Amino acid sequence: MGTTGRESLIRRSGVVARAYAVADAVGARGAFLATCVVLLVVFYYPVGTVLAAAVTSGGHLSIAPLWATLTDPFYFGALAGALANPAGAPDAIVGWVRAGFPAVRTGLFGFTAYLAVLGTGGAVLVGLPGAYVLARYEFRGRETIRSLTVVPFVLPAIMVAVGFTAMFGTHGALNDLLGVVGLHLTVAFDLPLVVAALTFYNAPLVTRFVVAAADTVDARAVETARTLGAPRWRAFLDVVAPQLLPTFLAAVLLVFVFDFMAFPIVLALGGLQLATVEVWIYSLVSNLDLTEAASLAVLEAAITLTLTYVYLRYERGGGAGTASATVERVPLVGPPSAGRLLAAAYALVALVLYVGPLASMIAESLTRAGSLSTANYAFLLAQQLGSGGTRPTVAVSNSLVFAVGAVAIAVPMGVSVAVVTSDKGRLRRLAGALLMAPLAVSGVVTGIGLLQGLVFGVDVLGYHLSVTGPVAIVAAHAVAGYPFVVRNVAPLLARVEGDLVAAARISVPVPRGRSATS
Incomplete structure (x- = not known):
């Protein structure tokens, strides 16, 4: 291969590398954007509507509900008194020491x-x-x-x-x-x-x-x-x-x-x-x-x-x-x-x-009335063969369908988030923590938010939008499960050597009939 051929190969290598880089960026960012949309609809908006009640009073922004909880001894014990009256905290500590360090309510x-x-x-x-x-x-x-x-x-x-x-x-x-x-x-x-x-x-x-x-x-x-x-x-x-x-x-x-x-x-x-x-x-x-x-x-x-x-x-x-x-x-x-x-x-x-x-x-x-018995399984079989009640196989099949659907959604979501947030840096860690919010927010509040928003529906531009049935169940489980995918994939991505990835991106197949050194 002459000088012109080598220059052509180098140019083609650069074009291929740039094409791979663009494809990677578009694919990863596109999947990440889709994940953010799903999280916004299924998690952030429903949860936000519930949590908004903590910072509103009479339809206006107010920290009164939050402050009432912070200063309630039932929730925060002795700390609530210190928050309600910070000036009296030193005297309270002195009195506690003089009393011989008695037990303190923690709430x-x-x-x-x-x-x-x-x-x-x-x-x-x-x-x-x-x-x-x-x-x-x-x-x-x-x-x-x-x-x-x-x-x-x-x-x-x-x-x-x-x-x-x-x-x-x-x-x-x-x-x-x-x-x-x-x-x-x-x-x-x-x-x-x-x-x-x-x-x-x-x-x-x-x-x-x-x-x-x-x-x-x-x-x-x-x-x-x-x-x-x-x-x-x-x-x-x-x-x-x-x-x-x-x-x-x-x-x-x-x-x-x-x-x-x-x-x-x-x-x-x-x-x-x-x-x-x-x-x-x-x-x-x-x-x-x-x-x-x-x-x-x-x-x-x-x-x-x-x-x-x-x-x-x-x-x-x-x-x-x-x-x-x-x-x-x-x-x-x-x-x-x-x-x-x-x-x-x-x-x-x-x-x-x-x-x-x-x-x-x-x-x-396998026990009934203190003795070995298969009566419990006989009851399930009767439920399955009978015409009334819920059949066990229906519950099992529903669980399998919901699980497969949740996995099919959660895995791409988790992988995309792990790829985009894999770089080091404080902002990336902060973004990662916010994206892990389904792991750190009350499941009860999430469920109430989904009922009030996704299931009961919301009015958008004159249209009533709602998601119910299996779709809502699968979406909720996918959002709850995707953080575990992120946490399993992210450490593996951290171990991938950047030089190997770069080498794979710029590698160009050698045309048939030519050797790598010709």
């Missing part, structure tokens, strides 16, 4: 945060040992167990509530076993049961985050530290821990947000006696007190969106690279060691916490 928000701290602590205590076992040891079925860690996170809340009642309830399987040795536990519909259920849900999340980060740790850096004389624990603290810390903190923040907004588990296992902010919003909405519910939702969203922004910051700082040599795992079966004893203890905890509730639920389904 509904304080209890919600307390429950979230307990749930997050349980998730860390159970999730970290699981992450250690999966990251440290090699054994048959390891990948299967790693894949199964996502199962608890996607189980229906009512199923988990039934399983935990069947396992840990007053007449549950655990008490049946303890009764053999004369022991009895009463944890049904109490704080420990709610915390255990939250741990059941979120400990696998900690495990998956930390294991994924451990796979990016460079073994050569660890070996270098050991070669320089660092003991194993010092090499872990100096080399491994700093690489795991951002991902671990991201997992903790995400779990805290989920626990802070816990609704079905708390309502089913604790009721109004253990009401959190989310449960109380539901109670207010049920009583048609939308103004107070909106004020609570605004304050809750302010907290969770702030935490989501911080979570995104830590997430981008962890697991962003790929290890050229990963840390080698050791066989699980071998001579006794502290790590292998930890693995055995964790297996026992997992058996009680994860297998126990699900197995107890299955056992309860």
Whole structure:
């Protein structure tokens, strides 16, 4: 190939690269724009109409409803008095110290945060040992167990509530076993049961985050530290821990947000006696007190969106690279060691916490009047074959149709958002946090907003527009689920090397009959 041919090839390479760049930009931005339109119609507008009640009074803008909630001791405890009378706060603190630091009322928000701290602590205590076992040891079925860690996170809340009642309830399987040795536990519909259920849900999340980060740790850096004389624990603290810390903190923040907004588990296992902010919003909405519910939702969203922004910051700082040599795992079966004893203890905890509730639920389904029976399944079969009532297969088929439809919409939405917001920068993190709002806004408020806006309909230019039936259900589930797609795709995009993408964009196929060097 002469000079003219090479120049022609270079020009064609530049044209192709620019064409690919334009196509990428148009495709990504077009999909992102479509996602924003869907979010505006299905989420932001409906939720905004509900939250507007928190900043309006008598049809005019006012912070009176929001301020009334902030200064209500029921919601904020002692902090409400400090907000209502800031000048008296120093004297109140002095009086509290002189009284010997008595217990201070924290209000509904304080209890919600307390429950979230307990749930997050349980998730860390159970999730970290699981992450250690999966990251440290090699054994048959390891990948299967790693894949199964996502199962608890996607189980229906009512199923988990039934399983935990069947396992840990007053007449549950655990008490049946303890009764053999004369022991009895009463944890049904109490704080420990709610915390255990939250741990059941979120400990696998900690495990998956930390294991994924451990796979990016460079073994050569660890070996270098050991070669320089660092003991194993010092090499872990100096080399491994700093690489795991951002991902671990991201997992903790995400779990805290989920626990802070816990609704079905708390309502089913604790009721109004253990009401959190989310449960109380539901109670207010049920009583048609939308103004107070909106004020609570605004304050809750302010907290969770702030935490989501911080979570995104830590997430981008962890697991962003790929290890050229990963840390080698050791066989699980071998001579006794502290790590292998930890693995055995964790297996026992997992058996009680994860297998126990699900197995107890299955056992309860095969029990009637204290004896083994298939009467429950016979009832379902009679419903299916009979002419009255709802047939079980109808419910199952509806669930499958809604799930497939939601996935078909949520995946493109999540991928487009992950691509557009993958660049670093404060504005990108802020945009990412706002786009993650479906993850951090009360599901109850979202549902009410959809009913008032999308389902009941709105008048636009003289036309009444509404979306009902399966379309509304699929759209609502897609908007609720797409943040999880973003959170799974974004870390993978961060690991893609920019040089490889650039090389792929400028590569030009060699014409037939010519070699690359001709």
